[in-house]
Amino acid sequence: MSELIPEDWFEMNPFALNQADKEIKMRQTLTSLHHHHLQHCEAYSNLFSDASMDSLEDFPYLAVRLFKYLTLQSIPQEQVFKILYSSGTTGQTPAKVILDQDTSRRQSKVLVKVLQDFIGKKRMPMLIIDHPGVLKSKDSYSARGAGIQGLSMFGRQPIYALNEDMSLNIEVVQAFAETHKNQPVLLFGFTFMVWQHFLQSLRKSENALNLNSGILLHSGGWKKLEAQKVSNEEFKRVCRKTLNIEKVHNFYGMAEQVGSIFVECEAGHLHAPIYADVVVRDPQTLKVIDNNNPGLLQVLSIVPGSYPGNSLLTEDLGSVLGVDDCLCGRKGKYFQVLGRLPKTEVRGCSDTQA
Numbered sequence: 001m002s003e004l005i006p007e008d009w010f011e012m013n014p015f016a017l018n019q020a021d022k023e024i025k026m027r028q029t030l031t032s033l034h035h036h037h038l039q040h041c042e043a044y045s046n047l048f049s050d051a052s053m054d055s056l057e058d059f060p061y062l063a064v065r066l067f068k069y070l071t072l073q074s075i076p077q078e079q080v081f082k083i084l085y086s087s088g089t090t091g092q093t094p095a096k097v098i099l100d101q102d103t104s105r106r107q108s109k110v111l112v113k114v115l116q117d118f119i120g121k122k123r124m125p126m127l128i129i130d131h132p133g134v135l136k137s138k139d140s141y142s143a144r145g146a147g148i149q150g151l152s153m154f155g156r157q158p159i160y161a162l163n164e165d166m167s168l169n170i171e172v173v174q175a176f177a178e179t180h181k182n183q184p185v186l187l188f189g190f191t192f193m194v195w196q197h198f199l200q201s202l203r204k205s206e207n208a209l210n211l212n213s214g215i216l217l218h219s220g221g222w223k224k225l226e227a228q229k230v231s232n233e234e235f236k237r238v239c240r241k242t243l244n245i246e247k248v249h250n251f252y253g254m255a256e257q258v259g260s261i262f263v264e265c266e267a268g269h270l271h272a273p274i275y276a277d278v279v280v281r282d283p284q285t286l287k288v289i290d291n292n293n294p295g296l297l298q299v300l301s302i303v304p305g306s307y308p309g310n311s312l313l314t315e316d317l318g319s320v321l322g323v324d325d326c327l328c329g330r331k332g333k334y335f336q337v338l339g340r341l342p343k344t345e346v347r348g349c350s351d352t353q354a
């Protein structure tokens with residue numbers, strides 16, 4: 001498996017390659033992976049053929065919702081190392097993602113390489129905006145638990161900000177802020193939890209924290225916040241006011257495609273690292289559309305080897321904002337996510353590229 005995805009991928013700076021060079025390199029690895037899945041995953045070989053791909057946009061993609069209905073794997077059962085379930089909304093079928101040791105190891109490496117580019121290499125005291133019970137399940141991992149576990153590697157002495165009933169543990173949070181006054185600290189949580197159970201609880205109780213050297217990372221979708229009309233700008237404004245934190249980075253990713261982690265830079269743009277990319281398609285025709293026009297996001301990643309998740313069509317809308325020229329200096333594509341495709345427009349689960 002390892003020779004499929006050469007190790008030199010993980011020795012490079014994740015944002016140093018320009019788009020043209022990155023695409024050449026990604027195309028080579030994605031082509032090997034495509035053949036690997038054709039050989040080892042029956043569901044995949046039933047859908048796709050051995051056609052050659054001249055650009056990243058030519059790679060066939062699976063609809064992300066297929067992971068709710070099918071077990072997609074390209075490894076023998078005895079190599080299954082971990083099964084990841086997406087949390088999903090209550091009552092919905094969770095997506096199921098099969099990882100072997102190699103894929104899991106690459107996922108961790110990529111997470112480290114990408115996040116260190118934004119938060120530095122030093123491990124900081126960490127405040128997790130969740131409750132400790134979320135990690136309890138043993139054999140199967142919820143995406144929420146897995147996310148917290150993954151991010152915990154970047155902090156030290158993790159402290160949980162919430163109680164089991166999602167109420168704010170104000171004593172613990174205030175003690176954390178006091179102990180680490182004027183020091184770099186890392187905060188992590190899922191976007192909605194941070195907003196609802198942390199920022200709003202602090203506001204309601206008229207408490208503010210001074211974490212002026214802190215960094216807040218958050219992820220997990222804006223659906224619930226959109227319903228409350230909370231924009232990314234408003235989110236950041238409340239972080240400044242309530243936490244005194246300037247450095248707030250949203251990131252976009254999904255359980256179904258390990259290795260795709262797109263972090264918001266200092267200029268407010270989500271960036272594709274060298275291991276992953278985005279393509280925007282017209283929701284009706286599925287043709288690739290021009291930059292700055294909104295459409296359905298397709299995500300590509302070289303990380304999954306144990307299952308055919310290298311090219312997925314999401315149900316999220318977004319647009320590419322530019323290539324190689326973001327003010328922050330990172331190369332490659334940068335983009336924004338504009339929310340979910342309205343439910344009525346979601347195409348059927350059998351819908352994949354012909």
Ligand SMILES: [Zn+2]
Pocket residue numbers: 265266267268269271326327328329330334
């Ligand atoms: Zn940038």
